[in-house]
Amino acid sequence: MRSEHATPVRPREQGTAGSATAVAHPNIALIKYWGKRDERLVLPRTDSLSMTLDIFPTTTRIRLVPGAGNDDVTFNGVPATGEAHRRIVAFLELVRERAGLAHRAVVETENTVPTGAGLASSASGFAALAVAAARAYGLDPDATALSRLARRGSGSASRSVFGGFAVWHAGTGTDADLGSYAEPVSVADIDPALVIAVVNAGPKAVSSREAMRRTVDTSPLYGSWADSSRADLAEMRTALRLGDLEAVGEIAERNAFGMHATMLAARPAVRYLSPATLTVLDLVLRLRRDGVPAYATMDAGPNVKVLCHRADADQVAEAVRHAVPDGAAYVAGPGPGARLLDEAGR
Numbered sequence: 001m002r003s004e005h006a007t008p009v010r011p012r013e014q015g016t017a018g019s020a021t022a023v024a025h026p027n028i029a030l031i032k033y034w035g036k037r038d039e040r041l042v043l044p045r046t047d048s049l050s051m052t053l054d055i056f057p058t059t060t061r062i063r064l065v066p067g068a069g070n071d072d073v074t075f076n077g078v079p080a081t082g083e084a085h086r087r088i089v090a091f092l093e094l095v096r097e098r099a100g101l102a103h104r105a106v107v108e109t110e111n112t113v114p115t116g117a118g119l120a121s122s123a124s125g126f127a128a129l130a131v132a133a134a135r136a137y138g139l140d141p142d143a144t145a146l147s148r149l150a151r152r153g154s155g156s157a158s159r160s161v162f163g164g165f166a167v168w169h170a171g172t173g174t175d176a177d178l179g180s181y182a183e184p185v186s187v188a189d190i191d192p193a194l195v196i197a198v199v200n201a202g203p204k205a206v207s208s209r210e211a212m213r214r215t216v217d218t219s220p221l222y223g224s225w226a227d228s229s230r231a232d233l234a235e236m237r238t239a240l241r242l243g244d245l246e247a248v249g250e251i252a253e254r255n256a257f258g259m260h261a262t263m264l265a266a267r268p269a270v271r272y273l274s275p276a277t278l279t280v281l282d283l284v285l286r287l288r289r290d291g292v293p294a295y296a297t298m299d300a301g302p303n304v305k306v307l308c309h310r311a312d313a314d315q316v317a318e319a320v321r322h323a324v325p326d327g328a329a330y331v332a333g334p335g336p337g338a339r340l341l342d343e344a345g346r
C-alpha cells in the first residue's frame with residue numbers, strides 16, 4: 001500500500017503540460033571535454049567549448065502516462081534497450097524527483113543523423129529530452145538550469161542547449177553541480193563551417209564514457225593535456241572574440257590531437273583514428289598548403305570534422321569525397337539552441 005512516507009514523490013498535477021516536444025542539434029567541441037571528476041553528477045575535469053550545428057536535429061516527444069509501470073522509449077520507432085534505455089530512465093527519474101511527480105512517460109525520439117554517421121546523438125538527444133521533459137513534468141527552468149539538467153544525461157548535451165558557440169564550465173567550489181553549466185560565447189563575425197567527413201560508419205569499439213574513464217585512470221599524459229586544454233580555452237576565447245578563424249582552427253586542432261594522444265597512452269590504448277582518418281588529416285594539410293584555411297578535429301570515433309570558412313566549405317567537402325570515395329561529407333554551419341515545438345511541430 002502506498003503511504004505518504006513510502007513515497008518521497010509528492011504528486012503535483014497542476015502546472016504540468018503532460019506532453020511536450022522539443023528539438024535540439026548536435027555540437028562539435030573545439031576545446032574538448034574528455035574526463036569526468038564525478039561520474040554520477042557528470043562533472044568534467046576541464047571546461048570545454050563547442051559549436052552547435054545547423055544539421056542533424058533530434059526531435060523528442062514526451063507524454064506522461066499516469067498509472068503506467070514503466071517508461072516506454074523509442075528511437076526512430078525502435079524500442080530502446082540496454083544501456084540507452086537505462087540512461088533515459090535514470091534521467092527521467094531525476095526530472096520526476098525534482099517535479100515531485102511519479103508518472104512514467106512515453107518518449108519518442110527521431111534522430112536525423114544518417115545511420116552510422118558516427119556523430120554522437122547523445123548531445124542533441126539529451127538536450128531535446130531535457131527541454132521536453134522539463135516542460136511535460138511542469139518544471140520551469142531557465143536556460144542555465146536546463147543546461148545543468150541536460151548535463152546529467154550526457155555531458156556534451158549541456159552545450160547543445162545553446163546555439164552558436166557555447167562554453168561549458170567545469171564548475172568549482174563547494175557546489176560544483178550548480179557551477180557546471182554551459183553558456184553562449186560571444187564571437188566576432190567569422191562565418192565558419194564544419195565539414196563532417198564520415199569515413200567509417202561502423203559502431204565504435206569503446207564507448208566514449210568508458211574511454212574517458214580509462215584515459216583519466218591510466219594515461220600518464222592526461223594531466224598535461226588537461227593543463228594545456230585550460231590554456232587552449234583562454235586562447236580560443238580570444239581568437240573567437242577577434243574573429244580569427246585561422247587561430248580558432250589551430251587551437252582546436254592541437255587540442256583534439258592532444259586529446260587523442262592521451263587516449264593512445266592509456267592502458268590499454270584507446271585508438272579511434274583509422275587509416276581513412278589519416279587520409280583526411282593529410283588532405284587538411286594539403287588544403288592548407290594550397291592556401292585554404294582548414295583545420296581538423298576528431299571525437300570518439302574515426303570521423304574528422306574540418307573547420308573552414310563557409311565560402312570554402314563546398315570545396316573542402318568535395319575534396320573529402322574525392323580523398324575518401326567510400327565516405328561522405330556534410331557541410332554544417334552554426335545552428336540554433338534547443339527549443340520547444342508547438343503541437344503542430346513548429
Ligand code: 2P0
Pocket residue numbers: 027028029031032033034042048120122123153154155156157208209298299300
Ligand atoms: C566533446 N566528446 O567535448 C567530447 C570530445 C567526445 C570527444 O563529449 O559520458 O557523450 O555522456 O558525458 O558527452 C562525448 O561524450 O559523454 C563527448 P558522457 P558524452 O564533445
